[in-house]
Amino acid sequence: GAVVSQHPSRVICKSGTSVKIECRSLDFQATTMFWYRQFPKQSLMLMATSNEGSKATYEQGVEKDKFLINHASLTLSTLTVTSAHPEDSSFYICSARTRPWAFEKLFFGSGTQLSVL
């Protein structure tokens, strides 16, 4: 089956620094990728949708200048948390689908646990 690789799996950083998370589709071309965040014991919250070669579409309430998303190729999307603060500590998960259609299933990465000190 299709594999989505997310890296790193865990990162600890100091407050004020930036952190980049990579999401790669290993054996398929991902025209659309999604980024979610998840707090402990809560559900996934959709942050943004990115289509290859286009600007990401952010969900209401998500700061696009703080969470920079780049989807430069059909196999790679990156999420950069800029000037991270402790409240940004969360589990970040990416997902990808081959085509942006409602019946296409999503393939998820294994997530990145971000801890900001």
Next chain:
Amino acid sequence: DAKTTQPNSMESNEEEPVHLPCNHSTISGTDYIHWYRQLPSQGPEYVIHGLTSNVNNRMASLAIAEDRKSSTLILHRATLRDAAVYYCILGAARLVFGAGTILRVKS
């Protein structure tokens, strides 16, 4: 976004079937019904999806009501590895997750 309603938690015995319900009374005609599950500290995993007809795959079955306002995910023989949070989601260009159902499986 069309909303789904699921029980907060359910419990099952190992080797027995499990029926996980989902209500989606505001579903539109083009919304697919997707089910994903998530184990602790992992990304979600696709389980099954359908539009109108019941669907079967090697993991589970999906029974969709005739009016499409509800559906049921059926795990035919629950194992300890099936213990997870199960999410019922109405699929469109974006998949917005609800609270899900925590499934506990007893040995």
